[in-house]
Amino acid sequence: MKWQVFNLNQIMTSLESGSRPRGGAILDSEGIPSIGGEHIGNDGKVRFNNLKFIPKDYYQTLNKGQIIINDILIVKDGATTGKTAFVSNDFPFNEAAVNEHVFIVRLNSKVINPKYGFYWLFSSQGQLQILSDFRGSAQGGITRNFVSQVKIPLPPISEQYRIVEILDQADALRKMRSDADTKAERILPALFIKIFGDPLTWTDVNTEPLGSLVNIQSGGTPSKKNPDYWDGDIPWVSPKDMKQDVIVDSIDHISQKAIEETNIRYVEPGAILIVVRGMILAHTIPLAIAATRITINQDMKALYPNCSAIDSIYLHAALKASSRRILSQVGTAGHGTRKFDTDELLKLPILIPSQEQLRKFQLAVTDCRASLAGISNTKEKLDKLFNTLLERAFSGELTAKWREAHIKELLAEMEAQAKALNLRNNGDYQQLSML
Template identity: 40%
Template sequence: MSWPDARVQDIAVAHYGKALKKEHRDETGNYSVFGSSGQIGKHSDFVADFPTLIIGRKGSVGEVIWAPEGGWVIDTAFYLELLDHEAIDLRYLFYALKRANLSAKTITTSIPGLNRDDLYDTQIPLPPLPEQKRIAAILDKADAIRHKRQQAIQLADDFLRAVFLDMFGDPVTNPKGWETERLEGLVKVVSGATPSKSNDAYWIGDFPWVSPKDMKSVEIRSTIDHINQVVFERENLKKIPVGSVLIVVRGMILAHTVPVGITAAEVAINQDIKAFISSGGVLPEFLLWFLLSQHANLLSKVTTAAHGTKRFDMADLLNLPVFVPDIEVQRKFVSIARSYKATLDELDWSHKGARELFNSLGQRAFAGQL
């Protein structure tokens, strides 16, 4: 079954968000504040008092966020207002735009972003309204299963964080008096880059290329984007070895989250991520959980660049004092983490199965095969 396509311009108006600095927000307010990566605070006023979809314009470009109660949308994002509620179901549009991969429409300038004309030109299949509602309901159920699996993985991660704190204490206050060394003296720092988007051959390959959108789990193995091995011969891009700790150092996600992970496969990284390769003083998995166990402290070190993007000052980050317990004590924690990893792996496979089910249903739904 095939359905006619409709352009976003024909079914919705894309409004620009309005600037709202953090110091001007009212965190006791009733309305959520949204940026390009999701909900980032509260406020007493709104720019949209209706259910809407928020589209990342800068920062997390192309991210599609469900905002059923509206709220204040800052100027790193668009928000959509339907032209005709009898022609399009908002929840269906949410899934359709996620499937449209708006991030692929990024304009590569000094500050990558999504142009509103490109958003407007995006086409989605438009079945009759009852069919839209049916598809949305099916995908909602599949998505709920996927989120439950993700929550189970998060609980497992929380367990290891608790084990780390029990063995070593708070990384910020160091109550057990461990010797410390600056992060800079314990790791080799490797930067990333984005291969030229104008060379299609660079993006036809199987080598994982990590961007912040892949940093959603502690173990980094698979990625959304892949590149060709020839990139390493022609561009200034390095292969990051297994056991490297990755941290996002630039992007609007740093307004509320500092993604940290460890490579379980050889990867490349983009320019918004740094890789820390241990020089031997600390074990990689120990360093990983040392960083994960002080999220609030890391978040407090995030600054704002002149153009509004969130970022780390690398000199400040590399000045971070790191526990350096005896290597055998580190190995004891790593042994616990690795034995527990079997449980994590089972949960991860369960999550992958739920994700594959969701993706399969989405593919069939938008092809008219459900």
């Protein structure tokens, strides 16, 4: 049995992007939520932190960009281009819109289960096809033409539902693990506050400005035009790597030649890494400790404690506990990218602990991280399982036995699919052989 393969534009009913009133979306809680690229998570879910809003009367005049259930949202430009999310039944707003940085893909539910289409676009294969249309520099993006380049293998509708059912079950396990991780991430900040108090209550009596306690180092990016700079094993950490408290490696690597011929410098173990530019700063301040010798890109800074009163473990925890105050300093740079002023960061007050408090905290952190390591291993296994299932789903392996048991009904459905799209005999589709 063979699956037909269609271009995305053959099986969708519309492709839209949104807009905001001149001057941007309003910032208070009144109006209609405006969903941007910063609200599309790595897990295929829509985030609702730090929402902006558009006036209701403006929303009512929109003839594009209004979100409904089963829509697929794809970031169209910037550093997170291609990120994809699905608008499920638990979407918390009756009315919402995307802004000018997000596409809405709406699929023809007569021939494709929208959730199946989402899983394909979310998969590594789908992401590669979406990004094949990427144009411009690091802040470039994709055009409307991407829908004619993305090809989707289309099994019969019943088999699509079966695939979605299996992937939903695996995704539910990931969500449970993610919820547990979110709770685990609160442990260290809560422990810090229990010992040292809430940073918002610190006074000038026992604090020093961050700038007097650290040395600061900037990062950079070797020229992409020189492949020799990128043919090495030296970790080059960027914001996309800042997803854990301790950094031991990175997605990208550079060579020793890049160190010798550019202004890139090593960041030594023990440095505190902080993202100072990027859309993630709309809701989160990524912080981590370098556990090995690395380099960093220009959207990050490295902080080194320069006195005996504090160490890296304490400083990392103090900054995480102070994240609300740091977030309040975030501004907007060109292209709508978020950033904060390093000079303002260096004014942040940091409590100087007693040596007894410091030792107590260090011991508690050691025990806590040993427990969290087990949680991290479970997360990696679940992510690996989900990605394996995604790969098997679109190769036909995941539902092979189920397909054999329902072959007669599925063949009839495939005939109906072809008729619905007026493509039965005109050769406008390809076929994908199933093993």
